[in-house]
Amino acid sequence: MFDPVELLSQPVTFPFSGRTAKNRFLKSAMSERLATFSTFDPYGRGQPTEELVRLYETWAKGDIGIIVTGNIQIKKDHLEATGNTIIDRDLPSNYLQEWAEVARAAKSQGSLVIGQVNHPGRQVSINIQPYPEAPSDVEQPSTGGVLFGRPTPLTKEGIKDIVHRFAYAASVLHSAGFDGIQLHVAHGYLLSQFLARRTNTRNDEYGGSLVNRAQILLEIIAAIRQEVQSPSFIISVKLNSQDFIPEGLSAEESIMVATLLESAGVDFIEVSGGAYEQTTRSPRDKVMLFFIPRSNLELTPSDCKPYTVETREGYFLDYAELLRPHLNLSKIVVTGGFQTAQGMADAVSQGAADMIGLARPLTAEPFLVRDILRGEKKKAKGDKFPESPMLRFVASEAQIAEIGNGQDISNFDNQFHVARFIAKMQKEIPAAISEALFS
Ligand SMILES: Cc1cc2nc3c(=O)[nH]c(=O)nc-3n(C[C@H](O)[C@H](O)[C@H](O)COP(=O)(O)O)c2cc1C
Known part of the structure; x- marks a missing residue:
């Protein structure tokens, strides 16, 4: 019998950068939406604020091995959400000083800090960007009252530009003191869209075979290496184990991508799954997304083991077990449901x-990891929400804002806080989204 605390306290050293995380915990990316935003002035966007610094100062005190930021966008008018942080060479500033403050805050207690970088591709509300860009002109179906514009396929020059923008973001993060970068290749955003046959119908070198569909990803990694000369800069990827939609990335394909990433020198692959498009399927599938309950998972690789895991935590552990023998060096981080x-x-x-x-x-508990490692807690706090993944998502978003503002964190394990939060949401959000959240 092993001691869970002892095991989880062990440091992890990465194969390519040689960097070491102080323990086995990673704070996964969460879009903070605490940057400046102006609707009419795209130049007045994306600047990290003091709320963002306070948020990372708080997580730093939580003794987490690696802290990954929420997704940072590479184009000021292609956002995942209003209030995103942005590193875009077309903005008047790269916000280097502000990013250095965030890095200082997140690293103050010895965590490694990694910036997650993203482009939403077609998965951006029509209210934010009616003219999205994507691998192909395959439109995202409306989800929960959110409408999406028909995307324009990227030209080869457009793809090269995006490759360089990721590398530029890496160089700014490196100069600001970040320990590494994470490419967001999950949940249906641009790099996920390239990987999936469903959204990538190109017939040039960026479409067709899986290797072609992964080409942009490998070019980005090569460009980052060129731009950031330091070998100790961590390159990591958040990868979907599968998309859970027809012609989406399959588990078998995802494993092949992971092996390509290892060959490209990726220190760790963070395993997730799903895409927002799933939520448009059947009412049962509404509970999917990346908060997918294990009982809904279906793995497709030919060497898939029989399914035995109802009682185990971690939505994507089965996939991670399949992936393990295919990787010799890159580390595996599993996120979701623990x-x-x-x-x-x-x-x-x-x-x-x-x-x-x-x-x-x-x-809900920014110091949970510290408390687990001290042996003071054995379990994360529960919540009293009705079964609704979107509601849980917005609840976490609200808690992020509370931490950033220095307020008390809502305790959703308390029925009264939950009722008050739902009532507030029903007042504040348009009917279509409210239906999607509460039905
Ligand atoms: C408010 C919120 C924002 C999120 N933003 C991001 C993001 O920017 N990038 C990302 O890769 N995942 C994002 N996620 C997904 C989480 O990183 C994680 O994969 C998911 O919540 C499952 O993990 P959990 O069960 O521990 O919450 C977000 C999740 C939440 C709740």
Whole structure:
């Protein structure tokens, strides 16, 4: 019998950068939406604020091995959400000083800090960007009252420009003191769109075979290496285990992509899954997204083991177990659904995960990891929400804003806080979205 705390306290050293995380925990990316935003002036956007610094100062005190920021956009008018942070060479400033403040705050207690960088592609509300760009002109179906514009396929010059923008963002993060970058290749955003046949119908060198569909990703990694000369700069990827939609990335394809990433020198692959488009399918599928309950998972690789995991935590552990023998060097981080120290330690001891990624538990309890490692807690706080993944998402978003503003964090394990939050949401958000959230 092993001691979960001892196992989870172990440091993890990365194969390519040689950097070491102080323990096996990673705070997974969560879009903070705490940057400046102006609707009419695209130049008045994306600047990290003091709220953002306070947020990372708080997580730093939580003794987390690696802290990954929420997704940072590379184009000022292609945003995942209003209030996103942006590193765009077309803005008057790269906000280097502000990013240095964020890095200082996040690293103040010895965590490694990594900036997650993203382009939403077609997955951007029509209210933010009616003319999205994507690998192909395959429109995203409306989801939960959110409408999406028909995307314009990227030209080859457009793709090259995007490659250089990712590399530029890496160089700014490196100069600001970040320990590494994470490419967002999950949840249906641009790089995910390139990987999936469903959204990539190109017939040039960026479409067709899986290797072609992964080409942009490999070019970005090569461009980052060129731009950031330091070998100790961590390059990581958040990758969908599968998209869970027809002609989306399959688990088998995802494993092949992971091996390409290892060959390209990616230190760790953070495993997630799903895309917003899923939520447009059947009412049952509404509970999917990346908060997918394990009982809904279907793995497709030919060497898939029989399905046995109802009681185990971690939505994507089965996939991680399949992936493990295909990787010799890159570390595996598994994110999604972890609740108990025992469940997290089991995922490590059984060989599926090198590190455990946590998102929502760390908005409710920013010091959860510290408390687990001190042996003071064995389990994340529960909540009293009705079954609604979108509601849980906005609840975490609200907690992020509370931490950033220095306010008390809402306790959603309390029925009264939950009722008050739902009532507030019903007042504040348009009917279509409200239906999607509460139905
Ligand atoms: C408010 C919120 C914002 C999120 N933003 C991002 C993001 O910017 N990038 C990303 O890769 N995942 C994002 N996620 C997904 C989480 O990183 C994570 O994969 C998911 O919440 C499952 O982990 P959990 O069960 O520990 O919450 C977000 C999740 C939440 C709740």
